[in-house]
Amino acid sequence: MNQDKPLILVTNDDGISAPGIRTLIDVMSKIGTVVVVAPDSPQSATGHSITINDTLYINKISKENAPILEYSCSGTPVDCVKLAVNEVLKRKPDLCVSGINHGSNSSINVIYSGTMSAAVEAGIEGIPAIGFSLLDYDWNADFEQIKTFIHTISLEVLEKGLPENIVLNVNFPKLKEKEIKGIKICRQAKALWIEKFDKRKTPQGKDYYWLTGEFVNQDKGEDTDEWALANGYISIVPVQFDLTAHHAIQQLNTWKWNE
Template identity: 80%
Template sequence: MKNHSPLLLVTNDDGITAPGIKALIEVMSEIGTVIVVAPDKPQSAMGHAITINNTLYLNKISKEEDLITQYSCSGTPVDCVKMAVNEILKQKPDLCVSGVNHGSNSSINVIYSGTMSAAVEAGIEGIPAIGFSLLDYDWNADFEPIKKYIKKITLEVLENGLPEGVVLNVNFPKRKENEIKGIKICRQAKALWVEKFDKRETPQGRDYYWLSGTFVNQDKGEDTDEWALENDYISVVPVQFDLTAHHAMQQLNTLKWND
């Protein structure tokens, strides 16, 4: 870790008033200088969406004498990171942390996650980044058991850095501190949502839909994030934002594209 106090950017997708981000800010304040830029309202499952057809608003909600500087942003989690890097910070932060999300971002959920997309955006900007999530959707979830692990993982990344083009997806099981067995480096489990649209009708006779679904883990491997979480471990999955399927290029090059 650098000799100076690290500059830490904190964001999330549940909104700046969420208990999860408050827990994350508390831990980060023990490590370095904290700047918070988070959505002014819940933005869950926004993925890597950005605002291009509407105005963006930024509101400083901390006072000058506060030790932690906080801004709310009218946009998405990715907007928050972009605004922080381009409009607020005079230098790149040493680390961006996103969360703590109320609910799982393991397996295929990483694709839809605003929490992880904020971390990925930081990674694209060349900033080491971590997304933290707790497998508890309750607004009043207990974050105390995981705080020491958040601090440990953060300090390890600050000390040692991350491979180029990689950010970390960290998920915590809903367990008491003494029930967590440790940290496992994992791969993303092969799983999906079996989705269902609940069709209803307004009093005016117009159809509308509610999306619901069942999560199905198709992966029996014991090296996955789903296995780790089911067995009381913290899962850490290295995520890359280069979406190229490198393993498929050789096969595709055998096809007669130009004949």
């Protein structure tokens, strides 16, 4: 590996063959030395799950002397980062990028996202990390329109670093490059999924369920990721993995816990 270039770990949750990660690899290869460790099959909505009750496999799929090392992993996106840091890479990477996700990871979606969980895991390891998502679920989405922005954002993080224990959640609207108005630093919108289960029967008469739902944005603020995306901006939300509700500690300390 070229020690003069930044070492960049690339992963995702849509699987190593997804067009989104292929685009991300292409952009990162113009910035530094790229190593890819990504799931061998789609792992969307796996959140921060890890494999503890099954074996894990990792396979080198790049050819000998290829400029980019690529490995497929049988586990989750978080497994991919753990294996990359502990088994594949000889040193800690300078940057971890996850994505480009086929679909939104704005607002509450960050909780369920395998893409963002991979970035968070890298952050836990002390690696500057970014999760990238495009608001287009089409497998053949046009990722070319956002390559310049990804390049710029990644270089900024490499140059300036990130605050301690923070990773970036970057979402792109489904627009042409010239239609995107710019980048906004946002907070996560207060929104949720109103979920329903479509109950069906197998040919044998056994009940099964298919999860459906409606995304409801309850937040009218103009400083949120949902507002930015709806108004033609790229949203960047700084995400922390300390889940402590610090504002609640004082109130809870007034309760009679020890009486």
